[in-house]
Amino acid sequence: MAQYSRDGMDYRGKVAVVTGASSGLGRQLALDLAAAGAVVVGVARREPELRELTDEMRRSSPKSGYVVCDLASGDIGTTMQSIEETYGPVDVLINNAAMDLKVGLRDIAVDDYRHLMEANFLSAVSATLTVLPGMIERGHGVVAMVSSDGGRLPGSGPGAYPASKAALGAFAESVSYRVRRKGVRVHLVYPAFMPTAMGLAALDRGLRRPPFFARRTVEQVSKLVLRKLGGPHFEINAAPVIVWATVFRAAVPRLYQRFRSSR
Numbered sequence: 406m407a408q409y410s411r412d413g414m415d416y417r418g419k420v421a422v423v424t425g426a427s428s429g430l431g432r433q434l435a436l437d438l439a440a441a442g443a444v445v446v447g448v449a450r451r452e453p454e455l456r457e458l459t460d461e462m463r464r465s466s467p468k469s470g471y472v473v474c475d476l477a478s479g480d481i482g483t484t485m486q487s488i489e490e491t492y493g494p495v496d497v498l499i500n501n502a503a504m505d506l507k508v509g510l511r512d513i514a515v516d517d518y519r520h521l522m523e524a525n526f527l528s529a530v531s532a533t534l535t536v537l538p539g540m541i542e543r544g545h546g547v548v549a550m551v552s553s554d555g556g557r558l559p560g561s562g563p564g565a566y567p568a569s570k571a572a573l574g575a576f577a578e579s580v581s582y583r584v585r586r587k588g589v590r591v592h593l594v595y596p597a598f599m600p601t602a603m604g605l606a607a608l609d610r611g612l613r614r615p616p617f618f619a620r621r622t623v624e625q626v627s628k629l630v631l632r633k634l635g636g637p638h639f640e641i642n643a644a645p646v647i648v649w650a651t652v653f654r655a656a657v658p659r660l661y662q663r664f665r666s667s668r
């Protein structure tokens with residue numbers, strides 16, 4: 406692999422796995438990686454969408470494909486092994502898939518948290534642990550986790566989705582320190598608000614429409630991610646202004662909490 410540079414990686418011939426590739430950001434990342442010359446394997450549950458994605462990817466990357474997998478089933482480790490057997494060692498893993506719950510605090514059960522943690526957090530851990538030893542041995546590889554501002558600035562609610570993203574962030578940061586000197590990069594992506602199925606569903610459930618500076622399209626986020634992967638920065642912030650909210654929270658926590666609970 407050409408080593409990392411500030412101008413983005415050379416994706417030609419790299420094997421890239423994108424989870425949650427059947428729609429939204431994952432679909433765009435898969436298409437852009439394929440267009441950049443990577444052999445992309447899309448992972449998700451909806452096969453017709455994955456098939457359609459694959460037809461599109463193959464126009465620029467004929468060896469790209471897909472695997473159907475329910476990440477909440479605990480099978481992603483085995484799926485990653487079979488992907489490596491079929492396509493070769495994974496150079497780029499993007500843990501992008503996630504779900505949110507439509508249950509309020511009064512009705513949510515601990516099993517709902519378990520299911521969501523499996524889909525949003527443990528599946529990313531499992532996929533990462535499967536490919537990481539090979540990346541370390543080869544001295545290169547990139548893993549990205551797609552987080553959410555909910556993971557660092559949780560809002561009011563049952564907290565399952567923000568908890569899964571906070572866990573993902575802590576896992577990614579710890580591992581990034583451990584593997585950096587071994588040539589492997591781990592990134593955490595904060596995409597801001599995107600009008601995808603998940604983003605629009607959040608609006609339907611009452612999320613206030615974020616201001617323009619906190620909104621991005623999947624095309625914008627995907628382009629940024631491809632440019633930043635393998636670079637020196639752990640965090641990839643699609644809307645850097647949101648970082649200031651974390652500074653505000655740390656500097657004046659009581660004021661911040663009063664502001665959040667009034668919303």
Ligand SMILES: NC(=O)c1ccc[n+]([C@@H]2O[C@H](COP(=O)([O-])OP(=O)(O)OC[C@H]3O[C@@H](n4cnc5c(N)ncnc54)[C@H](OP(=O)(O)O)[C@@H]3O)[C@@H](O)[C@H]2O)c1
Pocket residue numbers: 424425426427428429430431448449450451452454474475476477478501502503504524551552553554595596597598599600601602603604605
């Ligand atoms: N949209 C936003 O405003 C926003 C903001 C911050 C962060 N994010 C993050 O961005 C990432 C992409 O989300 P998106 O906005 O693009 O949403 P999306 O269009 O709803 O896509 C979610 C993807 O995750 C897959 N997925 C969900 N549960 C799965 C499971 N159990 N097994 C396998 N795949 C599963 C879905 O595929 P199948 O249904 O086919 O399985 C789909 O491809 C997520 O990590 C999300 O948390 C989104």
